[in-house]
Amino acid sequence: MALFIPTYFSPISQYSEITNAEELSFEMDDNFQKQSFRNRCYIFNTNGKQLLNIPVKHPISSGRKKTKDTLVENATPWQDQHFKSLKTAYRNSPFFEFYVDDMAPIFEKEYRYLQDVNIDTFLFVSEALQINTHFDKTIAYSTEIENNDFRHLAEVKSQPKKLVDKYIQMFDDKHGFIPNLSILDLLFMEGPNAISFLEE
Template identity: 70%
Template sequence: MSLFIPTYFSPISQYSEIIKADKVGFEMEDNFQKQSYRNRCYIYNSSGKQLLSIPVKHQFKEARKKTKDTLVENDFPWQDQHFKSLQIAYRTSPFYDLLEADIAPIFEKKYKYLQDINIDTFLFITDALQLNSDFSKTGNYEVETTKNDCRFLAEKKHQPKKQVEKYTQMFDDKHGFIPNLSILDLLFMEGPNALSFL
């Protein structure tokens, strides 16, 4: 089993490990970390790398908050903004039209918890890539684990040096190849062929 932290439209590096895993386990007992992929992803638009970040509610009394208890801040229309950003960036990509109807519900459903969004994005991606979407959830946090520990992939600063093979990106003629973007970038550009890059 490989152990992961659920993240928002995870970076390609995370899916490179997910497809190798015989079983996927999701860490449910970690502490929320700012500036991580737990509530953010990066896509490629005409200006280069673009951050999409889910706003979360911060309660000042809590010193540490578990990711599973992190609440989404829905007081402003982040889902509309994210969906429009994807449409603008990828509407002319080879596979966007085929996937738009399937991804749209994630931006229409009202979420209370960040973890629920991240699980739904995982289910969307595994369906689009025709991967096994079965997973288990941890019941307690293990500092040292006997499982294949991939939890570090949720942290922006701890990404692997080995990147996936280059593929054609929407604006690489302007800005060059940008590695390890959200899995959405690879999926919209390569569709089912994305698996061969992972």
């Protein structure tokens, strides 16, 4: 069983492991970490690497909180901002128009919990990549998983051991190739062929 933390339009490294996993489980009992892929992703725009960050509500107490209990801060129009950023960055990419209508509901639905956003992005990407979307959720935090523990891929500072082959990016002529962006970058550039970059 391969274990992952649900993240926001996950980085390519995470989908590289998800695609090759026979069984998939999502960690539901981890503690929320700031500046992680739990509530952020990176895309490629004309200026280079761009951060898309979901604002979350921080508890008044300084104690730890679980990711599954983390609330989205909807006081700012983050969904409109993210969708506009994606349109600006990728509207001229080969496959953006092919996927945009299926992706749009994620930016229209009102979310309370961050975890629900992340699961919805996973379901969208899984369908787009045509990979097996079946997964289960943990009921307790496990410390005993070894070989198939990919929870570290949710951390921005945790670099993957393997990177996918280079592919053409929208602005690589200007900024060079940027590895391990959000899976959306690969999807909008390669479309159905994206899966071939992820499979071993």
